[in-house]
Amino acid sequence: MSKKKARKIGVPGSRSDSGSESALAFRLRKLKLEFEQQVWIRDVGRVDILVGQSLVIELDSWQHHQADRKAYHRDRERDAVLIARGYTVVRLAYAHVFFDWQKYEALLRGYIKRRLHKRPVRAW
Template sequence: MWGDSTTPRDVSGGVVTKRELLRCGWEQAQIRSAIRKRQLARIRPGWFATPTADPEVVSAVRAGAAVGCISALARHGIWIPFGDKRTHLRAAEHRHRVGTGDYCTAYRELPTPRAAVDPLLVAVACAARCVSGEEFVAICDSVLHRHPELELADLRDVLTGAPERVLRLLDQVDRRAESGTESLVRVRLRHRNIRLDIQVYIPDVGRVDMLVGRSLIIEADSREHHGADYQNDRTRDQIARAAGYDPIRVTWEDVTFRWPVIEARILAMIRRGDHRGRRLAGCSLASFSVGQVGRPRH
């Protein structure tokens, strides 16, 4: 039955509304039949769960809310901060909130939830009030990187009503960032007045996450990167060193749990002048565009 062409194919966590079913061409009799056959279960008026529905989503809907904020972002495949295990919920502004979970709001009134999991940009609007500034920049990086159809103006629009300090965070957003780890490293180093560029192409080495000055390469490994391309990464580092670069590889654990130590090491390398470059064997600096080679202020 759920393979029919008239069946909703993108059901949020296995929860579907009567409105969605009717829009897909279902008849009232079909809905009643699906309930009798236990192919649908009523959660509350107008909302149904499929047999494989996610309990977290079902609980949110039963409480009269939707999965929202960073919990929704995770379901949309967007990077979220590590370690937050709460279920973030969003309810209608006027509705009495019941059940457990953390209820989130945006800087402006949002429409009553019409889906079990909030749409992407609605979730972004709520996340602006729930995470730190650097985490919000990383979230926005991830949104724009994964959704090329969106622009910075779209993010600015959903933040209508937000204070200036939040709107200024959008000036730090860069859709080229390929992981939250990379985003956090970039933001933190720039806050230390270190100029760098990201996703720089180096002949024979390939694209690197960040380049400080002429020769300090910083590679940021995300959680998903663990175990992947291990040998390839080490080979790239060897080639980079042979060409006169100084590569340093930062893991998500470094960024999450050991950042003060890692930052101190990077700053020590810059003070020592490692970013200024030794003689680059086989690689000409002329191959870089002006925008690819930054000069740190240190």
């Protein structure tokens, strides 16, 4: 990757697990959204990005799930627990972040406008 392109999308952060996560963090910062990366949520584990108190963004690659079907099912179980506790869960792929960002930026802006990131969550 060229230095110019790296500056445009953001360099990998120390809290990112992937290039997609680094790029998404960079884009969220440009939107001036408050978020944390690699947040531990009890009974779920670590989530990639938590916007506000209740909007979870997970970044997955096709290879990740293609190589491990158990991971695919485990992610759906995690989503079910998060949703039951009041979180909104958005799963994005590499292509969404790098090639179709305008569409997903609009989607995230809609969640923020509806204040889904501010909803209270329930502890179990």
